[in-house]
Amino acid sequence: MTPADLSMTVLRAVRRAVDENALRAPVPARVRVERTRPGGRGDYASAVALQLAGPAALSARDVAEILRERVAGTPGIGRVEITGPGFLNFTLDASADAFATLMARVREQGPRYGHGDALAGDLLRCSHASEVRAAVTADVVGGLVRSQGARAHIGCDGVPDPDWARLGITVEAEEPFPAKIRPVPAGATAGELLRRLGPDATRWGLLRPAGHDRAPLGDDLLVQGEGNALFLVRYAHARVHALTRGAALLGVTSEPGEEPGGDEAGALLTLLADHPAALLAAARHRAPDRLARHLEAVARAFLDFHDAASPLPVGDEKPSAAHRSRLALAEAAGTVLAGGLSLLGISAPEHL
Incomplete structure (x- = not known):
């Protein structure tokens, strides 16, 4: 069971509890699950019971118990525990069936494994500076949001560099949008980076650091080690x-x-x-x-x-x-x- 599967499983439990009138609260659009922090129990945890406690006029632990009853026994989930004020903690099933299910999903979806529709209906309209790191980052951001079901329209605030095409970048629109993608500039042009590093190392060097950090673009990107x-x-x-x-x-x-x-x-x-x-x-x-x-x-x-x-x-x-x-x-x-x-x-x- 993947984290996305677990999130949907808990969301279905909320809907079932509401449908059965065991829980009187609005059903959230999505349920967030996170890796258990050090010292916690299980593989994943969710604070959804704390989120629903107020609207349901119940304690978070009571809400957690209602959801636990409806999640326990789901294929792929080995154990469900309630900790603290009402956190749900999930231990995934490490059985052969769970392993086979994950392998089958990866094999069936191939390189598109992990693509989904969590952002379906969203529209990202953003633009980037006429600078190579911003252009590469915006290009990948567009692909990422589309992989999750959203639409994306990426613009450029300035004149595109013709060398961007050698990095696989197509400028969709030469117009600014309110949302901006502004990583720390690369400090070099696309042509300069391509001559020294080639397209793959250039893209990795620009994308691997967080956008607020400077991108190290030395020759160590070419080292085979x-x-x-x-x-x-x-x-x-x-x-x-x-x-x-x-x-x-x-x-x-x-x-x-x-x-x-x-x-x-x-x-x-x-x-x-x-x-x-x-x-x-x-x-x-x-x-x-x-x-x-x-x-x-x-x-x-x-x-x-x-x-x-x-x-x-x-x-x-x-x-x-x-x-x-x-x-x-x-x-x-x-x-x-x-x-x-x-x-x-x-x-x-x-x-x-």
């Missing part, structure tokens, strides 16, 4: 494809049976389940850096998982159900990396 986050992300993606090629030669097919054990597999699974929420947060906050950091975390988690337990037989090992499950998890990581890089406008090569 673990210290270069762009290389790490693309290397992890290429490594997944190498595994797929190796599996084909060995006759091993991916099959999400039992969940791969180990802390490394668990960490990777958590990040893959969080991917839809990461995309939605990046879209809502107009912050491509959130997506870039998420992809970096997925890449590191995948490489840790790969090193801890190979998805392919080693030496005299025979292919087993464990190998097939690990391969399914690896392929899901590659799908997430490919989809995220595509939204950032960066290529995801199968060979490095």
Whole structure:
């Protein structure tokens, strides 16, 4: 179960409680769930009961109990607890069924895994300065909000730079809009950056830092080593494809049976389940850096998982159900990396 699935599950519980007259309160447009903070219980928590307590004329704990009864037992949710004044805490089911469901969703949706309709009906009308970092940021922000069902109309406050086309940017309108995208300027033109770094490293260098921070655009963006986050992300993606090629030669097919054990597999699974929420947060906050950091975390988690337990037989090992499950998890990581890089406008090569 993904965070988006969990949010919808709790929202359905609210609607059911209202329909059954167990809760007299307006149904919110959406329910927010967040990762449990250090020291908290479960995997996710929601303060929706505190939000509804006033309108319902009940204590938050009473509201939480009404919702808990209607959420408990939902496939994918292992345990629901009430803590503090009325927080709902959810522990997700780590069973083989939950693992298979997540793998099936990633496989079915492919690189569009995490796209949704949470922002359906919204219209983003914003413009950016005639400057390369603003132009690249606006381009990606437009793609992010569209991935969540919104419409976007992006304008430019000045004269577009012809070199932006080499970065895959098409200026939709040469007109200002009230909403502005104004990251710290790059301090160099698109042409200068392209000559030195090429399009992929240029886009990553401009997008990876938060908009209020200066973008480091040194030659280290071209280094093929673990210290270069762009290389790490693309290397992890290429490594997944190498595994797929190796599996084909060995006759091993991916099959999400039992969940791969180990802390490394668990960490990777958590990040893959969080991917839809990461995309939605990046879209809502107009912050491509959130997506870039998420992809970096997925890449590191995948490489840790790969090193801890190979998805392919080693030496005299025979292919087993464990190998097939690990391969399914690896392929899901590659799908997430490919989809995220595509939204950032960066290529995801199968060979490095």
